[in-house]
Amino acid sequence: MADVSTFEAEVLPQLDTLFRVGRRLTGETADAEDLVQETLLRAWRGWAGFTQGSNVRAWLLTILRNTFVSRWRSRKREGTSISLDDADPHAIYRAVGSQDPEGHFFERVVDAQVLAAVEELPQEFREALVLSDLEGLPYAEVAQVLAIPIGTVKSRLFRARRLLQHRLHDHAVELGILKAKP
């Protein structure tokens, strides 16, 4: 039987990361607790298969993400669809235009609204953005966790960031920080 204290020494330093990613994926603190709990138990059962010295964060996040996909995704409503002008990926930058060309409005949108906007993203964009841009995983590690090529990671991130910028722009308009597009 493996020693649980060795497991804990490797895994528990990643608990905050797992909890935050779980929180962003499920949208709920209680669901995040269930998801991370399930992840830890699965990780413990699979601990013999973990290669010591390899990337424990990527290993745990892969388990967490797979658990989410198999157990939670079907229960969670998908993010509302947003029309995105594919022909002009810089539409928000242009929409803001001379009002705020350097994007100062981003600084005035409060954290809770930013996180709510992240949670509204469709899952495939949300998971890429959370891992890369909120948790700071290198693209190669995001690709490993999501089991997709790096090129796909980059294209999902490109779309995710644009979608999020749209949301934050709309919040800024609602708050009166920016004027609505004519």
Place this chain on the structure above:
Amino acid sequence: MTTPFDCRRALEELQDWLRREVTPESTAAIAEHIAACTPCRTHAEFEQRFRTVLDRVSAQERCPPEIRDRMIAALRREAGG
């Protein structure tokens, strides 16, 4: 020797550049383009502010202690059982 970037290509790679996820050749070429191109430099500032917001909200939240304690207790039950 780096290939000069046009605005379209510089903007396509801007976010990856800010994340330091482009090749060294592209890093130099984008930096060179942005230094010389005022519209792209403004756009880079816009994207940098967006990045700063993501950095601000990231990695602040901690797993609440009571949740942490429950998880560790459940793990030890599983490990001992």
